[in-house]
Amino acid sequence: MKEISIIIKPEKIEQIKEIADKHHCGGMTISTVMGCGTQLGYADGGSVVKGMHTSINLLPKIRVDVVVKNAAVNEIILDICDKIPTGNVGDGKIFVRDIEDAIRIRTGERGEGVL
Known part of the structure; x- marks a missing residue:
């Protein structure tokens, strides 16, 4: 058995639910989370020290x-x-x-039968 954790933009939740249904996933857990990837959130013109942003912005995501x-x-x-991809930074991770x-x-x- 494998656990798949999918972190996506909130507007993509319906597509993920359709994919899970198509593959007969027996259940899922959905959480609202905040985070950022390599883009470090959105630019806010915050403090810059020696060319480095000193704050990280957290964006709303769904897990x-x-x-x-x-x-x-x-x-x-x-x-x-x-x-799921939009072609833009921040599409998510699996x-x-x-x-x-x-x-x-x-x-x-116990085992796969509980799925």
Whole structure:
């Protein structure tokens, strides 16, 4: 099993939900987050010391976490990379992590069956 964490612009959430539904993701967790990548947020004319900005701006983003079977990972990533980009800086990132186990709390069932 793999956990896919997708950080995107807020206006892209509906497309991500459609992709998750298309690939029969059993569930997802969606969080509102703030952050920045290499663009360090938007330029605000803030303090500059020796050519370096002294403050980092945080931009609103959405983080979507899904846990899927290994076989589904590449197709999900391909769909995200096809449907989400705007071509501008700040489109987001995808992180993939191994999941050792999953447990359904109600029944104690373990493994891929809980997905």
